[in-house]
Amino acid sequence: MKLRAAAAAVALVLLVGAAAASRGAAARATNGTLHITIHYSKFDPGDLAVEPGETVRFVIENTDPIDHEFILGDEQVQLVHEEGTEAHHASRPGEVSVPAGENVVTTYTFPKVIGSLIFGCHLPGHYDFGMRGTVAVG
Amino acid sequence: MRKRLARAAALAILTPILVTAAAGSALACGGLVTPNGTVSLLKTTTLAAYHEGIEHYVTSFEFAGEGQEVGSIIPLPGVPTDVIKGGDWTLQRLIIETQQRQLERAALFANADAATAGAEVIMTKKIEALDITVLKGGALEVGNWAREHGYFLPPDAPEVLAFYAERSPIFLAARFNAERAENRGVQTGQGTPVHIVIPTPSPWVPLRILALGRKASEIVQADVYLLTDRRPETLPQAERSNGFDPNQRGLIQEVSEPASSSLLTDLRSDRGMKWLPESDMWLTYIRINETAANLKHDLAIDASGYGRPSPVAAGYPAGAAPWPVVWTVLAALAAVAILMAVTDPGLRRQVARVFRR
Numbered sequence: 001m002k003l004r005a006a007a008a009a010v011a012l013v014l015l016v017g018a019a020a021a022s023r024g025a026a027a028r029a030t031n032g033t034l035h036i037t038i039h040y041s042k043f044d045p046g047d048l049a050v051e052p053g054e055t056v057r058f059v060i061e062n063t064d065p066i067d068h069e070f071i072l073g074d075e076q077v078q079l080v081h082e083e084g085t086e087a088h089h090a091s092r093p094g095e096v097s098v099p100a101g102e103n104v105v106t107t108y109t110f111p112k113v114i115g116s117l118i119f120g121c122h123l124p125g126h127y128d129f130g131m132r133g134t135v136a137v138g
Numbered sequence: 139m140r141k142r143l144a145r146a147a148a149l150a151i152l153t154p155i156l157v158t159a160a161a162g163s164a165l166a167c168g169g170l171v172t173p174n175g176t177v178s179l180l181k182t183t184t185l186a187a188y189h190e191g192i193e194h195y196v197t198s199f200e201f202a203g204e205g206q207e208v209g210s211i212i213p214l215p216g217v218p219t220d221v222i223k224g225g226d227w228t229l230q231r232l233i234i235e236t237q238q239r240q241l242e243r244a245a246l247f248a249n250a251d252a253a254t255a256g257a258e259v260i261m262t263k264k265i266e267a268l269d270i271t272v273l274k275g276g277a278l279e280v281g282n283w284a285r286e287h288g289y290f291l292p293p294d295a296p297e298v299l300a301f302y303a304e305r306s307p308i309f310l311a312a313r314f315n316a317e318r319a320e321n322r323g324v325q326t327g328q329g330t331p332v333h334i335v336i337p338t339p340s341p342w343v344p345l346r347i348l349a350l351g352r353k354a355s356e357i358v359q360a361d362v363y364l365l366t367d368r369r370p371e372t373l374p375q376a377e378r379s380n381g382f383d384p385n386q387r388g389l390i391q392e393v394s395e396p397a398s399s400s401l402l403t404d405l406r407s408d409r410g411m412k413w414l415p416e417s418d419m420w421l422t423y424i425r426i427n428e429t430a431a432n433l434k435h436d437l438a439i440d441a442s443g444y445g446r447p448s449p450v451a452a453g454y455p456a457g458a459a460p461w462p463v464v465w466t467v468l469a470a471l472a473a474v475a476i477l478m479a480v481t482d483p484g485l486r487r488q489v490a491r492v493f494r495r
Contacts, residue, residue, distance in 0.1 A: 039296075040294075040296050040297040040300070041293035041294065041296060041297070063278075064281070064296040065277070065278050065279075065280075065281025065282045065284075065285060065291070065295075065296060065299070066281060066285060066291045066293070066295060066296060067285075100281075100282065100285060101278070101282070121293075123293075124292075125292055125293050125351065126293045128353070129292075129293040129294060131293060
């Protein structure tokens, strides 16, 4: 009987483990740096978590043969870039172009309030394709 | 022959062409890449004929107008030995052979329906105003080459190029040269047929690339004609036709029959089509009418008579599929069940009895 209870416990642990494995936890900066890879027009990791007021150095690696962007901000910022007519602008903290096959670094200080921000690429069709991620602040 | 067919075409083919034009211009059976990411490709027509180990791939590239940097990329199953100007009426003649029935049926029911870096250039060709480049390389190399040569690649291009490069690192890029098109008086909408000769043991027709740059819900339409020595088996298997039903989704087999001698005679009389036998060929017409989201594979063809089209050629994984979480859970449950069975004294006695017998 004890063995059967042990077996059931093992099954429960395995089930919980498998469920946990299927859900990735939000990535956090290590020593102030967060690495993001762009592959097949997707950000990896796509879910990030930071502390309010934290300054993060993003290192973005584009492994695709096409250009991308990393635009970090709230929905309004995303809308401006999605509907904007400005083809290119100089890099700003949290807003950079990531040319094909290159690594780009940008540093961003998050607001001191709890909330969430979005990062995405607004080259034609990319945002609709699903090229976006979220940052939980707090 | 040319005059006879031209006369026939003037009447018989006019309607299908107008129908096609109304639906959107026919371009090549490839992924279309444009500067602003919009894709104007609505319907394509392709012949993939397979005879004596050689795939003859005939498609038509349509001029989209000056100033529009529009090109096409077609993945190929092998290195072509030649790329030549395609015949003048091969594709149109196939339409007459098969789709005339569609028109007849439509008429019958009309009242009821009132309602680079790294990519190796292995061949370049100029065919009229078209610049053709055959490339060899991985997805990254071919993608870089395309970008550096002014092709705009939509966001799904990296994954789609990788999907093809894993099976065959050969791609054909085609683009109209605006200056030559102007000098030759090529009009917007005018097609240039291209005939690609590809020795390959395992023929396939690229279909997934037709969805390149499309939204998941967009409908991809294409007409694929197969001419083979025997009745072919395809993977994915085409569905049975509901009788040219425009609402039927999927890969629909509209025609599967021995090619008529008149068809073979007409095709053989076209440019570059002498390789086609005079008789004993099988004609298959597959109509593609599927959402971009569902068009995830290519059309593998087995005309050997063994009926085993290659899953790899169709783009299914060669090895084991990734071990998904659901299988992990099931495996864990199975392991626990075995563990419980082994540790249950009653069950253990029963098993022992069975083995003693």
